[in-house]
Amino acid sequence: MTDPITIRLSTAADRDRIAELAELDGHRAPSGQALLAEVDGRLWAAVGVADGTAVSDPFERTGDIVGLLELRAEQERERAYGRGPLLGRLMLVRQRAGVIA
Numbered sequence: 001m002t003d004p005i006t007i008r009l010s011t012a013a014d015r016d017r018i019a020e021l022a023e024l025d026g027h028r029a030p031s032g033q034a035l036l037a038e039v040d041g042r043l044w045a046a047v048g049v050a051d052g053t054a055v056s057d058p059f060e061r062t063g064d065i066v067g068l069l070e071l072r073a074e075q076e077r078e079r080a081y082g083r084g085p086l087l088g089r090l091m092l093v094r095q096r097a098g099v100i101a
């Protein structure tokens with residue numbers, strides 16, 4: 001792929017697009033703010049900053065893009081919570097398991 005990828009934080013205006021992408025991908029949409037990857041104005045992938053939930057366009061090669069968004073989301077969590085990467089991942093696992101809110 002040679003098209004530029006735009007990575008940005010979501011806004012309230014992106015909710016419908018993220019929900020549509022999640023439906024297309026067959027997974028639940030990320031909750032709260034998400035990191036988005038767009039190519040030519042099309043939403044290819046989204047990863048929740050707080051919950052780490054990822055959705056992507058199943059008709060595009062998005063594996064590397066999702067990995068990049070997941071890494072960036074982890075950095076955002078570390079910045080927000082002031083914790084190191086290992087603790088950030090542990091917090092995410094516990095949150096996904098419903099242990100913490």
